[in-house]
Amino acid sequence: MPSPPRRPPRASGCETPADAGLIASRLAELYTVARTELDHRDAVELLVATMLSAQTTDVRVNQVTPELFSRWPGPAALAGAEEEAVTAVVRPLGMGATRARRIIGLARGLMERHGGEVPDDQAALEALPGVGRKTAHVVRGAWFGHSLLAVDTHVGRLARRLGWTERTDPRQVEEDVLARVEADAAPGGAADGTADGADVEDLTLLGLRLILHGRRVCTARAPRCAECALADLCPQVGVA
Structure with a gap:
């Protein structure tokens, strides 16, 4: 029997980490166009x-x-x-x-x-x-169209607040987020056992949308949780 997907460590104080597939879907509705904000031609x-x-x-x-x-x-x-x-x-x-x-x-x-x-x-x-x-x-x-998670300060911060990781090293955050994505995509794999196998289709887009949300809503010093479209899904780990 194959072993179940490895779960990342649960963040301190987090009872139910946010379901990655649901978060990705909600972010896709919020930010239909997601691309790097760095100007470039090649x-x-x-x-x-x-x-x-x-x-x-x-x-x-x-x-x-x-x-x-x-x-x-x-x-x-x-x-x-x-x-x-x-x-x-x-x-x-x-x-x-x-x-x-x-x-x-x-x-x-x-x-x-x-x-x-x-x-x-x-x-x-x-x-x-x-x-x-x-x-x-x-x-x-x-540029090349691969599905890859680029972990910057915004992605790391939101991953911790969503309960996907408790770590701060970018490589470790990436590992934990990928493990959460894999686990939540499995039928019944979400932390609350209710997931239907919803998948994260593109890690690149997930990362870009997390960055946009981190810049506009879930900021470092003053997250606007009352206005956040993810509030019903987010355990708000570490947010006062």
Whole structure:
């Protein structure tokens, strides 16, 4: 007999974790159009913009990338750019010199290893300078169309509040959410035993919609639970 899907650890204080399939369906109704809010025209621009978005906002990244991509269009131009010039462009994001070194190093890696093309391969992407698991998931999900969960601060926060995980490490949060999705998709698999096998069709879209909801409603400091369309499904773990 096959073993049942592994359940993630129950978050502290959470009696009934929210059913993943129902949450995904409700979010799909709320955010019919879900895509990354980073402006880009190709995979290279998305990869660079995603790297720049670390520890800042998409809005701020979108303010600097038009000049960045117009002055150095494509990885060949960026690979040969002067670090000081790139630093001046990305300085408004903070850590300008560090960000400049990282994206120039990325461009050089793309040129040397992949002929200037962004590879549709997880290991190859993570082997590039400055590219981690989340960044690779963003690009492979948003550009190449794979079903992959990219765990940022919003996804992690909502996953904990929904009772899907109690952990904070992004890789561990991803593991717990995927386990919850798998368990809740099984007939009768929800924590309350009432699920009908509803599935999460696309992890990329689930992640994008969690991000949108985290930015607009389920914010870090002042979640608007009284206005939240997920309130009847959410155990609100850790929310005062």
